[in-house]
Amino acid sequence: MRGKRRPLTQSGDHADLSTLLLQGEDMIDQLARAHMSWGLGSADRWGLDQRTGLITWTFSDRTATAPAQLLGSYSRSSGSWLWAWANESILPEMSRAARSVREWAEAHGHHALTQAKADADEQAAATLAALAVRITEATGFYRGPGGSSDAIITFGPVTLTAADGTESTFTVDVA
Numbered sequence: 001m002r003g004k005r006r007p008l009t010q011s012g013d014h015a016d017l018s019t020l021l022l023q024g025e026d027m028i029d030q031l032a033r034a035h036m037s038w039g040l041g042s043a044d045r046w047g048l049d050q051r052t053g054l055i056t057w058t059f060s061d062r063t064a065t066a067p068a069q070l071l072g073s074y075s076r077s078s079g080s081w082l083w084a085w086a087n088e089s090i091l092p093e094m095s096r097a098a099r100s101v102r103e104w105a106e107a108h109g110h111h112a113l114t115q116a117k118a119d120a121d122e123q124a125a126a127t128l129a130a131l132a133v134r135i136t137e138a139t140g141f142y143r144g145p146g147g148s149s150d151a152i153i154t155f156g157p158v159t160l161t162a163a164d165g166t167e168s169t170f171t172v173d174v175a
Contacts, residue, residue: 071129
């Protein structure tokens, strides 16, 4: 990843959200470019299994799987964002990253980021996702399209399995 980011564990004044937002947007752009090399964004279908904690993308000639976390969901129909930790349909182990964003926001006095649900248009949802990606220092980001809402997901190292069963791993270093 380009640029130097200030560690979020430092104590002091309120973190500058505008800087974190720019860094998060840059991270999402860089992660998208990096993960396109194995096909992110071009899969025939995708699925998330909360029991295993894995997201799977299926292609005609391979599958890609990765450990995943749900940050939240954006509903186009209601114009709202719901953090994963507040969504009763999300298993607690799948919302650890979302809870870490809430804990960070509480510790740094950003109370707007601690509200379970927020009115959000497309841009506001993108802003919340970018902040969460930066705060969690995610190494993968996916906006999983659904019927009336999109799942906002981060993921780790990707295991690529070819049709013949051979495997390889794709990782991104965010340092």
